[in-house]
Every structure is written in C-alpha cells, then in structure tokens.
C-alpha cells in the first residue's frame with residue numbers, strides 16, 4: 001500500500017510525496033536544505049559575517065528589519081490606534097499644523113505629543129513638513145478616505161484585549177472573549193428576539209466597512225444581468241443600497257436575524273433608493289430562506305462559521321434558488337500554498353478569538369459549495385483580494 005504525505009518545498013510549494021525510495025530521498029534532501037538554512041540563520045557568527053560582507057549586507061539588513069518589525073508590530077498598531085482615538089488625521093486634513101497646536105487640540109502635553117508625532121511620522125501616518133510642522137502622511141491620508149478602516153481600528157481594542165494572553169486564547173482558557181460578546185450571534189446569547197441591543201454594534205461596524213467590499217463585488221460581477229437578488233446575512237442593507245445604485249432594475253431582498261432585518265427596514269425607509277427591498281427576519285439555521293431570487297449573495301458570512309454550519313448555510317441557499325440560479329460568495333480567502341498574513345494570521349486569530357469560523361481557501365470553499373449541491377463553481381478576481389475574493393456557482 002502506498003502512503004501519501006504532503007510537505008513544503010524550499011520554495012513554499014506543496015508537494016505530494018509517496019512513500020518509497022525516491023520520495024524518501026526527495027523529502028530528506030529538502031529537509032536537509034531547510035536544516036542547513038536554519039542552522040546558518042541561527043548562528044550569530046554568520047550574521048556578523050553577513051553584516052560585514054558588502055554583497056550580503058543589504059540582505060542582512062532587510063532580514064533584520066523584517067524581524068524587528070515583527071517584534072514591534074503591536075507597538076505600531078497602538079500608535080495607529082492612538083492617532084485614530086485622538087482624531088489626529090481629521091485634525092490635519094485641512095493642512096499641516098505646528099506641534100504646539102496639535103498638542104493642545106489632542107489634549108497631550110508637549111513631551112507626550114512629540115513622542116506620538118515622531119512615532120507616527122516614522123510609520124508614515126503623518127509627515128514632518130519642516131521645523132515643527134506636521135501634515136498627513138500617505139497612510140493617514142488613505143485612512144481619511146476609508147472611514148470604515150478607522151472604525152475597525154477602534155474595534156481592535158477588543159481583539160487586543162483577547163490577545164493579551166495569546167496562549168490562553170489558543171487553549172480557549174477564557175470563558176468568554178471580548179469578540180464573542182461583541183459578535184452576539186457567535187457567543188452564548190444568540191439572538192432570536194427583536195431586541196437589537198446585541199446586534200446593533202456589530203451591524204454598524206459592518207455597515208461602515210461595507211462600501212469598499214460592495215464596490216469590489218459590483219466591479220467584478222454583472223449583478224444587473226439578474227432579476228432578483230437575495231442577500232443572506234445582509235446586515236443593515238448597506239451592500240444592497242450600493243447594489244441598488246449600480247443596478248436600479250434589480251429587485252432586492254434581504255435576510256438576517258430578526259433585530260438586524262428590522263434595523264435594515266428602518267435604514268431602507270430613510271434612504272431614497274428606488275428599488276423596493278423586502279427584509280425578512282429569521283435564522284438561516286431554523287427558517288427557510290425566502291424564494292423568488294435568481295441570485296443569492298453571501299457577503300462575509302461563511303468565514304464566520306465552522307464547516308457544519310457553513311455547509312448548512314450553503315444548502316439553505318441551494319434550496320431557495322431555482323435550477324440555474326446563481327450563488328455569489330464574497331469574503332477574504334486564504335491562499336492555496338504560501339501563507340498570507342492578512343487571512344492566515346489576522347483573520348485566523350480574529351476568528352479564533354470570536355470563537356468560531358476560519359478563513360478558507362477558494363478550493364476549500366468550492367468543495368463545500370459542491371457538497372451543498374451547486375455546480376460550475378469558479379472564482380472571479382477582484383481588484384482587492386485583501387478585502388474580498390469572489391466565487392460564483394450555479395444551482
């Protein structure tokens with residue numbers, strides 16, 4: 001009998017290996033190469049020599065910087081968080097100010113303000129514009145264009161509290177994490193009532209960060225070629241309001257937990273979109289999804305759920321679609337081979353802290369989609385896979 005083992009090559013590629021003489025020697029060669037590289041990197045003498053060697057110095061500096069950035073990442077994030085909390089970017093949006101004026105406006109003494117301004121300058125949030133003057137830096141300016149990112153940065157205080165003891169988090173030693181309490185449906189107190197106190201904070205956060213996601217989906221997939229769209233887990237309807245602008249003839253339906261669907265109803269009533277939107281409240285696990293749509297979207301939904309629940313959601317969508325209907329699944333996806341910090345590190349730990357779900361590769365999602373009864377599943381490239389990738393399948 002042959003045994004299949006999978007390993008990672010020197011270049012980060014997954015290689016399928018079979019037991020036998022050839023594969024054993026292939027495996028041991030790559031293991032030997034990794035071993036040699038790691039012994040070299042763990043040797044202080046090698047680093048000293050590399051720094052002195054003009055050909056290796058550039059590489060040595062780059063590696064040292066990358067390692068330093070890994071060690072300091074938390075501090076950088078906290079500097080960013082401070083700037084957002086103290087509204088430094090908004091303060092500078094009309095032009096540079098001197099440090100005294102900034103210190104007064106953000107309520108810090110000159111010493112503390114200088115520490116913040118110099119550190120924020122070093123990570124390109126702001127820029128020194130000569131003498132004592134500071135203006136927006138490239139990252140600070142970009143943040144002003146994306147208010148949703150600012151909201152996520154504020155929200156990260158919950159994540160950082162859960163991460164204060166990352167080992168305890170991985171061992172699930174905390175009874176309740178901050179994130180499982182924030183994401184009401186992930187915690188113990190799952191909502192079925194019309195009380196929106198548990199759902200409103202996360203719904204508002206999702207709404208704030210939805211605009212760019214919606215733009216990616218609309219730019220990538222021709223939603224106007226359909227008649228009726230049902231957005232499952234549609235939050236307060238921000239995605240559908242953006243779709244309405246791009247596809248005014250598309251009729252729209254939304255399904256979410258009862259208090260969230262109520263919130264969506266109110267938001268639609270306040271907005272001036274022409275499309276009538278039917279908002280349905282219920283749980284995708286306990287209630288049938290409304291029928292009548294020829295396309296169903298799942299935007300940032302499936303990664304929140306473990307495999308069994310994810311499959312149940314996909315099956316519910318399949319049951320609600322007519323033959324030939326379309327499923328659109330949009331969320332950030334893990335890369336197949338090389339690890340990706342945005343999905344594997346950030347979303348991996350975020351969802352672990354939330355208590356359920358995980359980032360999946362497109363292939364893992366395609367397998368679940370096929371198991372739910374869909375066919376012809378393919379991926380479409382968005383402009384910003386960091387925010388969302390897209391899978392399309394047929395019922």
Ligand SMILES: C[S@@+](CC[C@H](N)C(=O)[O-])C[C@H]1O[C@@H](n2cnc3c(N)ncnc32)[C@H](O)[C@@H]1O
Pocket residue numbers: 185199203206207210213232233234235236239255256257260282283284285298299300301304
């Ligand atoms: C991460 S949010 C995504 C919201 C929106 N699609 C977006 O991208 O902004 C997940 C959504 O799923 C909804 N949800 C959670 N559990 C649900 C359930 N059992 N049935 C229906 N919707 C649910 C939540 O209320 C929330 O609106």
